[in-house]
Amino acid sequence: MTKKFGLIGKTLKHSFSKPIHSLLGDYSYELYEIKPEDIKEFVLSGKLDGFNVTIPYKKDVIPYLDYVDERAKAIGAVNTVMYRNGKILGFNTDFDGMKYMLDRAGIVVKDKNVLILGSGGTSATARAVATSLGAKSVKILSRTGEINYDNYKDTAKESEVVINTTPVGMYPNNYECKIDLSAFSMLTGVADAVYNPALTKLLYQAKQRGVAYSNGLPMLVAQAKYAMEKFLDVCVSQEVIEPIVKKLSSDMQNVVLIGMPGCGKSTIGKAVASTLNREFIDTDQEIIKKAGMEIAEIFATKGEEEFRKLESEVLREVGLTTGKVIATGGGVIKNRENYFPLKSNGKIFWIQRSVEKLVAEGRPLSKDRQTVEKLYLERKENYEYFADKKIDNNSELELAVKGVLENL
Secondary structure, X not given: OOOEEEEEEOOOOOOOHHHHHHHHOOOEEEEEEOOHHHHHHHHHHOXXXXXXXXXXXXXXXXXXXXXXXXXXXXXXXXXXXXXXXXXXXXXXXXXXXXXXXXXXXXXXXXXXXXXXXXXXXXXXXXXXXXXXXXXXXXXXXXXXXXXXXXXXXXXXXXXXXXXXXXXXXOOOOOOOOOOOHHHOOOOOEEEEOOXXXXXXXXXXXXXXXXXXXXXXXXXXXXXHHHHHHHHHOOOOOHXXXXXXXXXXXXHHOEEEEEOOOOOOHHHHHHHHHHHHOOOEEEHXXXXXXXXXXXXXXXXXXXXXXXXXXXXXXXXXXXXXXXXXXXXXXXXXXXXXXXXXXHHOOEEEEEEEXXXXXXXXXXXXXXXXXXXXXXXXXXXXXHHXXXXXXXXXXXXXXXXXXXXXXXXX
């Protein structure tokens, strides 16, 4: 008989746990959104062979367990529950998951001052991990704590590693971030338990500063592996973790195309979307829908400034998506604030085509070759800034499409 497991939490519609467990083993795994008042009944029902626990119930399940292992007891949080011989047992596999995440990213905690954002169950796990790894000091920043979002900059001066255990910056609040990493002059690493978006505003700041960073996906997959071992009473190599991390990262990642008007973004994007069986989004078409008029008409009646404002609004909406193929307008790179919405869940490809091959007809800012050449020179630096990879589209279309696919 197939064993049945699952995940309980308050809001789970964006959880990756089910696909992760489907890749880990041959067993049933479902998601159960439950209310706080129903926790006791669910735990005592024994309707599953075991289950995982996520926000905000990692502490709430403990009173209903017959046994809590020493690590989970010390942390004060349980994320894995099993039923054995009539007993309900609790464990914490987040601990090993977080260690894996830090090690994978090269974030060194030993002899470092660590600042943990948040005071919930995952925060307790982070504190235990940091302590076990030999942190020099571990401090907690929370909304109402001694260290909070109003006074954290005093502590920031000596903090070397930051670990976010709060949902701040998590979908659909991708553009939210409550701390400024420029205040952290000694910073060497940043870890964020959030995994959607792949690059939070916090991690974006770490990337800009050139320090080691990681989102929470490796932790999520690793803790699931350790939970599965508990569920099935087996031992599995750590080597199973990385292929799942890479697959989920790839499935989640948007393919974003930038480049001059007429370079072939839409044509290439549609071909890539068809090959990957993904939705194709043309941001210019989204702007037309939003404005209720054609782009040329927006330029003629409202001017370029209004168009760019609409464009940024659309990009912030599109930036919340995952697993899409997105073709952008030629001037999207003029505003560098557009970079984060495109990059947070995306890999950005600069589609390059020689100026003489760019089509200018019907495009508001590309009236003739001389204008196109001038436009290209004005934008070249920003294309370089945005691009993760350059794709040549001066010969066969198939080669450009292949270039995108091979570099995902």
